[in-house]
Structure formats: C-alpha cells, structure tokens
Amino acid sequence: MLLVAAATGLELSAALGIRVQARQGELFAASAYGRHMLALVTGVGVVNAALALGRALEQARAEGTRADGTGADGVVCLGVAGSFDLEAHPLCCARLVERETWPEYGLLFSGQCAADARALGFSLNGAKAAAPGAIFERLEWDGPGVARRMGLAPAGLFCAHSLTVSGVSADPERAKALHERFDAGLENMEGFAMAYAAERVGLPFAELRTVSNPVGARPPAGWDLPGALAALGVAAQNFLAPTAGPVQNPQQRT
Numbered sequence: 281m282l283l284v285a286a287a288t289g290l291e292l293s294a295a296l297g298i299r300v301q302a303r304q305g306e307l308f309a310a311s312a313y314g315r316h317m318l319a320l321v322t323g324v325g326v327v328n329a330a331l332a333l334g335r336a337l338e339q340a341r342a343e344g345t346r347a348d349g350t351g352a353d354g355v356v357c358l359g360v361a362g363s364f365d366l367e368a369h370p371l372c373c374a375r376l377v378e379r380e381t382w383p384e385y386g387l388l389f390s391g392q393c394a395a396d397a398r399a400l401g402f403s404l405n406g407a408k409a410a411a412p413g414a415i416f417e418r419l420e421w422d423g424p425g426v427a428r429r430m431g432l433a434p435a436g437l438f439c440a441h442s443l444t445v446s447g448v449s450a451d452p453e454r455a456k457a458l459h460e461r462f463d464a465g466l467e468n469m470e471g472f473a474m475a476y477a478a479e480r481v482g483l484p485f486a487e488l489r490t491v492s493n494p495v496g497a498r499p500p501a502g503w504d505l506p507g508a509l510a511a512l513g514v515a516a517q518n519f520l521a522p523t524a525g526p527v528q529n530p531q532q533r534t
Contacts, residue, residue, distance in 0.1 A: 282430065283340060283352035284310070284520075285320040285333055286359050287470045292321055294509035295358040295516040305332040307339050313521035318352055322470060326382070326446055329470035333477040341481070354430045355478040357487040358516055360508045361442060361466040362449070362495035364459040369466060369491050372507040374515035375440035377487035378423030380472040381462050382444050385417050393457035404476065419475045427486045432519050440465035442489070444472035455496030467495045488512075488519055 286292035289300040296312040302321055305328075310319040318340055322332035337352060344351020357377075363369040383394035385404065397417035398409065407414040427434040443464045449455045458464065471487050478485035492508035493499065 281316060281318055281352060282354045282356055283307075283318040283320060283333075283336060284356045284358060285322055285329075285336075285474060286357070287322055287324045287329065288359075289321050290509065291359045291512065292319060294513045297513055297517065304328070305335065307336040313517050315520050317520075322474070325469050326444060326473040329473035330477055333474050334480075337477060337481055337483070352483065354484045354486070355474060356430070356432070356520075357471055357474045357485070357489075358512065359468065359470070359489050360492040360505065360512060361468040361489040362493045363491040364455060364465055364467065364495045366491075366494055369440060371491050371493070371502075371504045372511040374437060374488065374490045374511055375466060376423045376427065376434050376437040377442045377466065377471060377489060378439045379418065379420040379441040379464075380444055380475045380487070381418045381441070381464060382472040383417060383458065383462060384446055393454060394461060405480065415476070415479070419472065419479060421475075421485065423486070426484050427519070430484050430486055432486060433521075434519065436518070437488070437515070440489075442466040442468055442471050442487070444468055444470065449496050450498060452496040455494075459495070466491070486519075488515060490515060 293300045302308045304321050304323040307318055307320050310317055320336045322329045340352040386395035386397035387399040388395040401409055403409055403414035403416055405415045423439050424434040441464045443462055475485045490508045490511040492505045493503040
C-alpha cells in the first residue's frame with residue numbers, strides 16, 4: 281500500500297479529489313481513483329515533512345507487523361512548486377521529479393546563495409564522507425522507472441530536477457543564482473525531506489508536482505494556484521490510476 285503525502289490539506293484534497301479533514305501529521309486511510317492508500321498532511325517545510333513522514337512510516341510499519349495490511353511499501357509526494365524557467369516548466373504543468381537538492385545543508389559563507397555540504401565533512405546518513413553511499417545535499421533516482429515499479433503511471437510526464445528550501449526565494453536575483461548553480465527546474469519546501477525519509481527506511485519514492493508560480497515572484501504577480509491545484513488533480517488521477525486512461529483537463533498546460 282502506498283503512503284501518499286502532501287504539505288497541506290489543500291494540496292492533498294486537490295490531488296486525491298476528496299475533502300481532507302485530517303490533522304497535520306495524522307496518518308489516515310483513503311481511497312481515490314480506485315486505489316486504497318495511506319495518506320498524510322505533513323505540514324509545510326523540511327522540518328515538518330521529515331518529522332511527520334518519519335513518524336507515519338514508523339506507525340505504518342508497526343501496524344503492518346500486526347498483519348492488518350496497513351504497512352507502507354512506497355511513498356508518493358504530491359504538491360505544487362515554483363518554476364525557475366517558465367519556458368521549460370510553465371504555469372500549471374505537471375512534472376515528475378527525479379532529483380532533489382537541499383542547498384541549505386553545509387557551510388554557508390557570506391555572499392553565497394547556497395551552502396557547501398561536503399565542506400562540512402558530515403554526511404546526513406552518517407556514512408563516511410568518501411563512502412559511495414554517503415548522502416549530502418542531493419538525492420537522485422530514475423523517476424519513471426521507480427514510478428512504474430511502484431505500480432504508478434508516469435507515461436506522458438516530463439521530468440524535472442527540484443530544489444527543496446526552507447527560505448523560499450523571494451526575489452529574481454536569488455532565483456537566478458540558485459537556478460544557475462544547481463540547474464534545477466522547480467523549487468519546493470518538502471521534497472528532499474520526504475525523499476530522504478523514504479530512502480532511510482528503504483522504500484521507493486515518487487514526487488509529482490504542478491507549477492503554481494515563477495520562483496522569485498511573490499503573489500499575486502504571475503501566480504496561478506487554483507490552476508495548479510486543478511492540474512494536480514488531473515495529473516494525480518492519471519498517475520495513481522494507471523488503468524483509468526488519461527483524463528482531459530482544458531485548463532492544464534504542458
């Protein structure tokens with residue numbers, strides 16, 4: 281059974297086509313598009329995402345040992361994101377993320393847009409810095425391949441690299457600096473934390489996001505959150521219900 285998570289109830293409701301009333305951090309059973317799943321609203325940001333998903337995975341594992349069928353066998357992150365490049369990733373498009381970078385872990389020098397993770401000398405997962413399995417600021421995976429192995433339907437989705445930040449880029453200058461340094465298409469606030477939590481317990485991970493805004497522009501300038509949420513519902517239905525056939529939405533732009 282998949283564990284499907286989003287930062288907010290607004291995003292999870294739009295993605296699953298249901299009214300989510302669960303409290304932040306509360307794991308609950310849900311059904312959407314003919315699929316039974318576990319669902320979770322983590323709360324916004326890397327701290328909430330890591331804490332909520334970590335606890336939820338432990339809870340699912342504990343309940344699964346009692347043979348009640350609620351153990352998670354994969355994690356799906358659903359939500360909206362900002363775009364660093366509206367030509368490549370326009371408003372309301374859907375993207376399958378296949379790389380997450382957390383640019384705030386490491387040594388941060390004055391005048392730099394991001395930290396140097398390896399300069400700190402400590403990997404996130406406790407492995408020696410030179411070890412092949414050491415995790416610093418980046419996680420990368422075969423997005424379509426992993427999704428297919430999870431029983432999901434990535435066909436028709438373009439892939440993207442994403443940055444996970446605690447401080448959202450609030451001006452074009454910072455957005456430009458991060459885009460140039462990391463060659464990322466999207467910016468979000470939870471993806472790396474969720475991917476890392478799944479990796480730490482050996483579960484496959486998929487991340488689907490739709491674009492709600494240009495990075496560096498604060499609302500309402502250039503934003504289309506309603507359109508992004510509508511597009512998220514369409515993309516999530518196609519992604520989670522592979523036997524249902526494609527769903528058409530004239531509002532979604534690719």
